[in-house]
Amino acid sequence: MTPSSDFQAKLARYAELLVRVGVNLPAGGKLLVNAPLDAAPLVRQVVRAAYQAGALDVRVNYHDEHLGLALLEDGSDDAVGFLPDWAAQEAQHMLADGYARLAIRGDDPALLKHADPERVARRSKLTAQAMREVSAAVSSFAVNWTVAAMSTPAWARVVYPDLPEAEAVARLWDDIFKVTRADLPDPVAAWGQHTADLARRAEYLNGKQYAAVHLRSGLGTDLTVGLATGHIWQGGAERAKNGVVGVPNLPTDEVFTMPHRDRVDGWAVASKPLSVRGQVVEGIRVRFENGKAVEVTAQQGEDTLRKLIATDEGAAHLGEIALVAASAPVAQTGTLFFNTLFDENAASHIALGRCYSTNVQGGDDAERLKAAGGNDSLIHVDWMIGTPDTDVDGVTASGEREALMRGGEWVI
Known part of the structure; x- marks a missing residue:
C-alpha cells in the first residue's frame, strides 16, 4: 500500500520536529x-531535514532486533557472554567528536517473551558494562540527544492486537503524530509553548527545594521519596554541555529530579505494565526501606523484575522521580503502548538504578554526586505508578506539606 500524501506530509513534519526540536541540530552540526x-522511510526524511538544517555529516546505524534473539536462542553460552573490546569504541569516538544522537524506537515489546531470562539478564548486563562510559556521557548531556519512536508492525500488533496489521500500524502512527504534536500545522511552535510550561513548573519546584515528595494513589502507592541534597528539577528542553538546547524525549510531559538513594520509604504500586528486556512485567508491587527495594512482587514477569533489581547494588535503589499530569496527551489516548518512552509520559513514575548527574548541583563531580545522595547503577528503568487519583505533596525540611498534584493534576 502506497502511503497517502497526508501521511507523507505528517512524516516529513515529524522528521523536521526530531531534527529542529529534538536534537535541535545547528548548522555545521553532526x-x-x-x-x-523498519525505520528507513522516516530515517530518509530525518537525513534530509538534517542536511536542510545545515548538517555537516549524518551517520545512520540500522539494527535488527531479531539478531539478538538469534544469539539468545541459538548461541552458545560463550557467545552470549562475549562482546569484543572495541564494541563501544565507535560510539565513544563519535561522542568525543560532538555527534548529536537520535535514537528511533519501534521494538517488539514481547520479542524475548520465551527467551531464557537468565541469558537475557546476562547479555543485558554485559552490554550495559561495555557501554557504561557512553551511557554516562549521554545521561550527563555531553552532547544534544533525543529518543523518539516510529510505528512498526511488531509493536503495533502488541498495542492493537484486535486490528489487522496494516490498520494497527496506521493507528499507532496516528497516536505518535498526536502525542508529539506532529499533526499540528506548526509543531515547532507548539513545542516551544509546551516546554515553557514544563520549565515554569521545574523553576517553581527548584525554588521550593523540598526535602521529599509524598505520592499516594488508590492502587496502594504510599511512597515518600526523599530528595537529593541540592537537587535540580528538570523537564522539557535541556541544555547540553555543548550549549545546544534540545528535547531529549519526544513525547515528554514529565518534570523530574533525583531522589536520595537512602531516603525512599513505602510502597510503590505500578499503574501500568513495564516492557523491559523484551518481556512484559505486570502487577509490580515494591516496598522500599531506607532507599532499598526490600519486598518485590509482580503478577507476571516477577523473575525478570528480580533479575533486573539484582543487576548490581544500585539497581535496588531509585535514580529518578518524575511527575506527570494524568491529562497528558499520551494518557488522553487511553492506549497502553508497552513502550516506556510513551507510557512514562502518561503517568508519574520512578526509575530504578542510575541517576542523572544533571539533577543535582555539582553532579559532574563523582564525589559530590555521591555525597548528595546520587545513585549509580548499570541500569536506569522507569516504571509508572501515577493514576488519575494520585495526590502528591511536597514535604519541607520541617515536615510541612504543600499540595503539588491532586487527582493526578498539577495544582501549582
Missing part, C-alpha cells in the same frame, strides 16, 4: 541516528 530496519 548527527548519529540509531534506528530499526
Whole structure:
C-alpha cells in the first residue's frame, strides 16, 4: 500500500520536529541516528531535514532486533557472554567528536517473551558494562540527544492486537503524530509553548527545594521519596554541555529530579505494565526501606523484575522521580503502548538504578554526586505508578506539606 500524501506530509513534519526540536541540530552540526530496519522511510526524511538544517555529516546505524534473539536462542553460552573490546569504541569516538544522537524506537515489546531470562539478564548486563562510559556521557548531556519512536508492525500488533496489521500500524502512527504534536500545522511552535510550561513548573519546584515528595494513589502507592541534597528539577528542553538546547524525549510531559538513594520509604504500586528486556512485567508491587527495594512482587514477569533489581547494588535503589499530569496527551489516548518512552509520559513514575548527574548541583563531580545522595547503577528503568487519583505533596525540611498534584493534576 502506497502511503497517502497526508501521511507523507505528517512524516516529513515529524522528521523536521526530531531534527529542529529534538536534537535541535545547528548548522555545521553532526548527527548519529540509531534506528530499526523498519525505520528507513522516516530515517530518509530525518537525513534530509538534517542536511536542510545545515548538517555537516549524518551517520545512520540500522539494527535488527531479531539478531539478538538469534544469539539468545541459538548461541552458545560463550557467545552470549562475549562482546569484543572495541564494541563501544565507535560510539565513544563519535561522542568525543560532538555527534548529536537520535535514537528511533519501534521494538517488539514481547520479542524475548520465551527467551531464557537468565541469558537475557546476562547479555543485558554485559552490554550495559561495555557501554557504561557512553551511557554516562549521554545521561550527563555531553552532547544534544533525543529518543523518539516510529510505528512498526511488531509493536503495533502488541498495542492493537484486535486490528489487522496494516490498520494497527496506521493507528499507532496516528497516536505518535498526536502525542508529539506532529499533526499540528506548526509543531515547532507548539513545542516551544509546551516546554515553557514544563520549565515554569521545574523553576517553581527548584525554588521550593523540598526535602521529599509524598505520592499516594488508590492502587496502594504510599511512597515518600526523599530528595537529593541540592537537587535540580528538570523537564522539557535541556541544555547540553555543548550549549545546544534540545528535547531529549519526544513525547515528554514529565518534570523530574533525583531522589536520595537512602531516603525512599513505602510502597510503590505500578499503574501500568513495564516492557523491559523484551518481556512484559505486570502487577509490580515494591516496598522500599531506607532507599532499598526490600519486598518485590509482580503478577507476571516477577523473575525478570528480580533479575533486573539484582543487576548490581544500585539497581535496588531509585535514580529518578518524575511527575506527570494524568491529562497528558499520551494518557488522553487511553492506549497502553508497552513502550516506556510513551507510557512514562502518561503517568508519574520512578526509575530504578542510575541517576542523572544533571539533577543535582555539582553532579559532574563523582564525589559530590555521591555525597548528595546520587545513585549509580548499570541500569536506569522507569516504571509508572501515577493514576488519575494520585495526590502528591511536597514535604519541607520541617515536615510541612504543600499540595503539588491532586487527582493526578498539577495544582501549582
